[in-house]
Amino acid sequence: MENRTWAAVDDYFSSHLIPPDAALDAALRASNDADLPAIAVAPNQGKLLYLLARMARARTILEIGTLGGYSTIWLARALPADGKLITLEAQPRHAAVAKENIDRAGLSGVVDVRVGRALDTLPNLRGEAPFDLVFVDADKPGNPEYFRWALELTRPGSVIIVDNVVRSGAVADRDSDDPAARGVQHMVELMAAEPRVDATAVQTVGVKGYDGLAIALVTG
Ligand code: SAH
Ligand code: DHB
Ligand code: MG
DSSP: OOOHHHHHHHHHHHHHHSOOOHHHHHHHHHHHHTTOOSOSOOHHHHHHHHHHHHHTTOSEEEEEOOTTSHHHHHHHTTSOTTOEEEEEESOHHHHHHHHHHHHHTTOTTTEEEEESOHHHHGGGGGGGOOOSEEEEOSOGGGHHHHHHHHHHTOOTTOEEEEEOSSGGGGGGOTTOOOHHHHHHHHHHHHHHHOTTEEEEEEEEEETTEEEEEEEEEEOO
């Protein structure tokens, strides 16, 4: 599903609220030149992540799914100078592009890119928890396990954000056999049953099409 109005409105808001940014533009260009898939968050979504991290006064952030580091750069900019962001990426090629982009953005001092499948690297993070904010944006069938880990690695007051929970509406198909849609559905069921979080999810449209994100506050 695509809609020219959605993209025009994104461009309108972004042109007013998001100044041209050499490091972010270079990150997208380098990702494109390296043939990474064009699935980074949109500029206004990146800024939303940045603002949410600022509002949460995050000093420690965990990201699952780095790609070329576009969302990583937005999130890392929300951190104080002594903050820390750890981002997990399975593909060494993606991680290499991300490291260059993060370096060019002047953020290599606060960002740590860890290469490996998230389910293999997450158990090593217990000593670095709790994280104030977790952004889940890797393989979608993994979402239930990533949500469990996010809970394990946070504290009351932390924020958990999950990208791509709508996927053009597939999430509402209860009979779906799409592993991505089923992953999101299972995660939403976990969120609903989990007394330690209070959560919602919203649909989004824009230059990335029709999708959405879930946000949970860790309460206990
Ligand atoms: N957060 C990025 C987009 C991430 S795209 C942004 O908005 O800019 C999803 C990324 O998750 C891809 O780079 C993919 O290689 C990675 N990924 C997929 N499965 C993974 C896994 N099991 N562990 C870690 N990363 C994974
Ligand atoms: C896909 C993954 C994403 O994280 C995203 O934002 C959009 C698409 C995908 O795997 O197709
Ligand atoms: Mg995503």
